[in-house]
Amino acid sequence: MIRYALSCANDHAFDSWFQSADAFDKLHAAAMVTCAVCGSPEVQKSIMAPRVRTSDAQPEKPLSAPASPAEQAVRELRKQLEANSENVGTNFATEARAMHDGSKPERSIYGEAKLEDAKALIEDGVPVVPLPFGPARKAN
Known part of the structure; x- marks a missing residue:
């Protein structure tokens, strides 16, 4: 396993193990490495020095600990959203439009939409908002 210090095009810094x-x-070539804060796929390795651990060194903070208050806020938002909404995946635009038109009951949903579909929803007055993170990646 190797740990990299990473940063995105929006200057968010975070670590990840590979x-x-x-x-x-x-993974980087397949755009599967995304920013932990904003979800941007424009991620680069940061300059880092090798870590040498001595016997009296304090243990490192766990990787799951947030790197900043902004990251903590995004994680909390994601947690609340996933607990209180239905993930409709790539059917988001269809589901949102059907609820807006009244052909499906209103409920809290989230998912993925192509940029042109999201723009069309907004132009048609469907109340949608982009999220500050990408879809969760499933691990084996």
């Missing part, structure tokens, strides 16, 4: 340097390169 099985190997090659694994990072493959």
Whole structure:
């Protein structure tokens, strides 16, 4: 396992673990490495020094601990959204339009939409908002 210090095009800094340097390169090339704060796929490795652990060194903070108050707020938003809404996946635009038109009952939903579909929803007055994170990636 290898840990990289990463940053995105919006200057958010975060760390992530990868099985190997090659694994990072493959995931990065497939746009599967995204910013932990804003979801941007424009992620780069930051300059970092090797870590040498001595016996009296304090343990590192867990990887799951937020790097900043903004990251904590985004994590909390995601947690609340996932607990109180239905993930409709790639059917988001269809479901949102059907609820707006009255052909489906209103409920809290989230999911994915193509940019042109999201713009069409907004132009048609369907109340939608983009989220500050991308879809959760499933691990094996």
